[in-house]
Amino acid sequence: MHIVMVSSECAPIAKAGGLGDFVQGLSRELAIRGNSVEIILPKYDCLRYDRIWGMHTVYRDLWVPFYDIAIRCNVEYGEADGLKCFFIDPHSQHGFFNRGTIYGDADDNDRFAFFSRAVMEFLLKSGKRPDLIHCNDWQTGLIPVLLFEVYTGLGMGHSRVCYSLHNVGHQGWTGPHILHMNRLDVGRLMTPERMLSPSNPHEVNLMKGGIVFSNFVTTVSPRYAWEIQHTDQGMGLQGVLQTHDRKFGGVLNGIDYSTWNPEIDPLIPANYTVDSLPTKALNKVALRQRVGLTDVFKPLVAVVSRLDKQKGVELIRHAIYYSLAQGCQFVLLGSAPDPAVNAEFWRIKHEMEGSPDCHLELGYNEELAHLIYAGSDIIVIPSVYEPCGLTQMIAMKYGCVPVARRVGGLADTVFDANYSERPFEQRNGYVFDDLTYDGLESALSRAIGLWYRFPEYFRQLRSNGMRQDNSWNHPGQHYIDIYNHIRA
Ligand code: ADP
Numbered sequence: 001m002h003i004v005m006v007s008s009e010c011a012p013i014a015k016a017g018g019l020g021d022f023v024q025g026l027s028r029e030l031a032i033r034g035n036s037v038e039i040i041l042p043k044y045d046c047l048r049y050d051r052i053w054g055m056h057t058v059y060r061d062l063w064v065p066f067y068d069i070a071i072r073c074n075v076e077y078g079e080a081d082g083l084k085c086f087f088i089d090p091h092s093q094h095g096f097f098n099r100g101t102i103y104g105d106a107d108d109n110d111r112f113a114f115f116s117r118a119v120m121e122f123l124l125k126s127g128k129r130p131d132l133i134h135c136n137d138w139q140t141g142l143i144p145v146l147l148f149e150v151y152t153g154l155g156m157g158h159s160r161v162c163y164s165l166h167n168v169g170h171q172g173w174t175g176p177h178i179l180h181m182n183r184l185d186v187g188r189l190m191t192p193e194r195m196l197s198p199s200n201p202h203e204v205n206l207m208k209g210g211i212v213f214s215n216f217v218t219t220v221s222p223r224y225a226w227e228i229q230h231t232d233q234g235m236g237l238q239g240v241l242q243t244h245d246r247k248f249g250g251v252l253n254g255i256d257y258s259t260w261n262p263e264i265d266p267l268i269p270a271n272y273t274v275d276s277l278p279t280k281a282l283n284k285v286a287l288r289q290r291v292g293l294t295d296v297f298k299p300l301v302a303v304v305s306r307l308d309k310q311k312g313v314e315l316i317r318h319a320i321y322y323s324l325a326q327g328c329q330f331v332l333l334g335s336a337p338d339p340a341v342n343a344e345f346w347r348i349k350h351e352m353e354g355s356p357d358c359h360l361e362l363g364y365n366e367e368l369a370h371l372i373y374a375g376s377d378i379i380v381i382p383s384v385y386e387p388c389g390l391t392q393m394i395a396m397k398y399g400c401v402p403v404a405r406r407v408g409g410l411a412d413t414v415f416d417a418n419y420s421e422r423p424f425e426q427r428n429g430y431v432f433d434d435l436t437y438d439g440l441e442s443a444l445s446r447a448i449g450l451w452y453r454f455p456e457y458f459r460q461l462r463s464n465g466m467r468q469d470n471s472w473n474h475p476g477q478h479y480i481d482i483y484n485h486i487r488a
Pocket of ligand 1: 018304335363364365369388392394
């Protein structure tokens with residue numbers, strides 16, 4: 001099958017969060033299974049060019065419609081960790097992808113709508129006729145709309161679209177200008193059953209367009225699929241998802257074990273497996289050295305997260321003080337897009353200056369993330385909502401025990417050591433329900449207590465997590481089944 005994966009992120013070259021991991025992991029799994037997989041991304045100035053091999057121009061002078069003019073683009077090609085990637089490079093004064101960052105500009109809707117249009121134009125002009133176009137999140141929600149409204153009529157009717165929702169907290173709410181920009185019929189598309197925002201009669205909703213016009217819609221865990229159809233976590237899309245229920249389902253993400261595997265990870269000083277768990281302690285020593293903590297007999301509690309409201313920043317903050325008070329060390333790696341949240345964590349960082357037990361690293365650091373998973377004992381994930389969550393799966397693979405709130409994909413992957421109904425060998429962490437200090441403490445205190453009082457039992461929990469299969473094997477097959485279903 002010829003599959004084109006279109007996304008605003010792909011690890012390790014353009015990653016802001018789990019979407020990047022998804023694109024890398026699923027694409028690799030599909031390729032291993034013998035499919036021809038091509039990834040299309042924007043050519044950001046902030047790509048990790050050191051991880052791209054053989055970059056060269058494969059298509060010149062691609063003229064992409066933009067209002068009543070057209071913008072000239074080149075398309076570059078390179079390989080990233082063996083994956084075939086095409087990069088859309090527009091030449092215009094807008095500098096769409098020359099912002100030093102993937103997201104966060106006032107014209108993000110325009111930037112990614114233009115990207116979507118350029119992708120379709122590239123497929124058309126280069127003669128690519130994929131069996132399957134896999135789109136992701138609001139940034140590429142316009143692609144199924146464009147395919148149906150424009151490109152099917154130009155000979156691309158053979159392609160089917162699978163559309164994955166990674167986070168419905170961001171839907172691409174925008175104005176009708178986005179349709180003018182793409183020369184689409186505003187009257188036809190700005191209707192309740194097509195692209196009109198459920199909550200605002202003057203707004204176009206790019207994610208809703210993706211849902212309505214694609215052949216199948218997935219989201220990244222079964223629990224989140226239920227939550228966004230039936231609770232306010234759908235953020236206004238509940239009705240649309242119920243209407244399109246017959247083409248909607250949750251597929252639990254995998255993680256890429258060629259990237260996230262303590263047995264072969266080149267970014268950690270001491271490799272280990274479930275059978276050589278004591279070696280993990282060497283990584284704890286290295287992590288402490290790296291972040292300036294003393295080498296003492298204490299559990300190391302960690303957070304690796306975007307410091308976004310979604311991630312439960314208030315409880316992350318509380319976890320720092322609570323862990324220290326309970327005789328732990330704490331290390332946090334996080335980046336905060338919100339200036340107020342950023343300022344608060346910088347304040348805590350200054351407060352902890354010189355502490356032998358606490359370190360906050362504010363920013364994005366792929367290499368340090370690997371060392372934290374390998375060197376820590378407990379990871380805290382108190383999300384308000386969590387579509388899938390990769391951190392808990394990565395942490396478990398590295399023998400780090402998750403303390404997580406029971407929402408979305410966390411509920412599908414973390415099973416409480418004391419209260420789960422699953423057999424013991426499937427229990428792998430601690431969970432809590434209430435989004436309160438008490439809720440968090442009810443789980444975190446049990447994890448810390450176990451580390452101190454029952455080390456053998458704690459070791460078994462680590463082993464259970466490491467043995468859990470969260471590879472792309474099952475989800476890979478699930479996606480192939482979906483692709484075959486919509487092609488039939
Ligand atoms: P989300 O996609 O909502 O950010 P996920 O749990 O699905 O959350 O994925 C998070 C991914 O991003 C993981 O691979 C995690 O290791 C990584 N990550 C998060 N914050 C940072 C950071 N500050 N530095 C490095 N990696 C990070």
